[in-house]
Amino acid sequence: MSTLSSEDSARLAKLFEDIRRETHTYVGYPCTSDFDYHELFNWLALPVNNLGDPFSQSSLRINTKELEREVVRWFEELTHADAGQCWGYVTNGGSEGNLYGLYLARELMPDGMVYYSQDTHYSVSKNLRLLKMPNIMIRSLPDGSIDVEDLRETIRIHREVPPIIFANIGTTMREGIDDIGKICALFKELALPRHYIHADAALSGMTLPFIADAPKWDFAAGVDSISISGHKFIGSPIPCGIVLARKVNVDRIARSVEYVGTLDTTVTGSRNGITPVFLWYAIHRFGREGFTQRVTASLDLARYALDAFTRSGIRAWRNPHAITVVFERPPETVLKKWQIAVQQDVAHIMLMPGVTRGQVDELITDITAARQEAKP
Numbered sequence: 001m002s003t004l005s006s007e008d009s010a011r012l013a014k015l016f017e018d019i020r021r022e023t024h025t026y027v028g029y030p031c032t033s034d035f036d037y038h039e040l041f042n043w044l045a046l047p048v049n050n051l052g053d054p055f056s057q058s059s060l061r062i063n064t065k066e067l068e069r070e071v072v073r074w075f076e077e078l079t080h081a082d083a084g085q086c087w088g089y090v091t092n093g094g095s096e097g098n099l100y101g102l103y104l105a106r107e108l109m110p111d112g113m114v115y116y117s118q119d120t121h122y123s124v125s126k127n128l129r130l131l132k133m134p135n136i137m138i139r140s141l142p143d144g145s146i147d148v149e150d151l152r153e154t155i156r157i158h159r160e161v162p163p164i165i166f167a168n169i170g171t172t173m174r175e176g177i178d179d180i181g182k183i184c185a186l187f188k189e190l191a192l193p194r195h196y197i198h199a200d201a202a203l204s205g206m207t208l209p210f211i212a213d214a215p216k217w218d219f220a221a222g223v224d225s226i227s228i229s230g231h232k233f234i235g236s237p238i239p240c241g242i243v244l245a246r247k248v249n250v251d252r253i254a255r256s257v258e259y260v261g262t263l264d265t266t267v268t269g270s271r272n273g274i275t276p277v278f279l280w281y282a283i284h285r286f287g288r289e290g291f292t293q294r295v296t297a298s299l300d301l302a303r304y305a306l307d308a309f310t311r312s313g314i315r316a317w318r319n320p321h322a323i324t325v326v327f328e329r330p331p332e333t334v335l336k337k338w339q340i341a342v343q344q345d346v347a348h349i350m351l352m353p354g355v356t357r358g359q360v361d362e363l364i365t366d367i368t369a370a371r372q373e374a375k376p
Contacts, residue, residue, distance in 0.1 A: 101200075167183065
């Protein structure tokens with residue numbers, strides 16, 4: 001049996017240690033780092049492929065569609081979908097889920113116009129170009145949510161065109177939440193019978209359901225499709241996510257493919273069969289009670305971080321229900337060390353599972369020291 005050379009093995013070992021070391025200063029992006037899937041390592045010896053629709057078997061039986069369907073059903077309940085009226089699948093991440101939601105909206109309303117806020121994730125404009133969908137960017141409010149007044153006026157000007165709303169349920173930088181109730185009221189106010197709302201809930205889709213006083217944002221609130229990331233709050237060594245949509249809409253675009261003996265309803269043909277196992281494992285390991293505890297811990301840490309920034313004289317704030325703390329942009333040395341995302345004059349940290357108070361304190365110490373060094 002062929003094996004790696006000692007040089008190649010040493011290179012891999014060094015890279016592994018380098019990446020493991022970097023996870024200590026990984027607080028600027030929303031990825032949980034405290035997951036443990038050691039019990040699933042044997043799955044990496046199988047050529048698992050969830051080809052095609054998860055609710056339709058194919059001629060390829062080496063798949064985990066049974067577990068994938070259970071994952072979909074769990075998220076259906078989490079997002080208050082009507083029983084039997086929702087469809088979904090495990091994606092490669094939030095961007096694919098958003099692409100699917102927009103694709104579905106375009107197929108249903110090819111004459112529609114997409115409206116999205118200026119705080120929307122950068123991948124969405126790329127998806128709109130790929131789909132060649134006409135679109136208009138709407139102003140954002142200071143908290144990151146869409147300016148509903150600007151949206152109202154813009155839709156009113158284009159009221160002959162069905163509106164497709166790309167709603168943010170937790171924006172990338174500030175974790176702002178678009179008001180779905182006001183958007184739906186806007187449809188009624190302007191007498192718009194044809195409309196579609198896709199909700200990008202990449203991060204907050206796994207936090208809001210476990211917060212008692214959270215705003216309404218899901219199927220019960222009136223959205224038509226939802227994208228949630230799996231590698232963000234749940235945690236996974238492989239990027240993944242879930243997309244959900246009203247089944248009646250998906251049925252209108254489904255196509256049968258004889259070659260593989262299944263329905264073509266997903267963005268990709270061959271699909272990852274391992275990530276559904278990760279999600280299934282995490283769901284069964286933690287359950288609703290466990291995720292409630294993890295969300296509560298992240299919220300507590302976010303409050304601690306905000307207080308710590310304030311005590312140190314660093315301007316900072318956070319939205320209600322957010323595990324993101326936004327603060328004034330620190331020196332470049334701090335940004336590089338702590339892998340922090342920035343937007344103009346602000347930065348943020350994400351208080352995900354795996355982040356500790358010690359890391360927050362160390363970050364603030366670094367900011368304070370860097371500021372002192374920068375003084376003339």
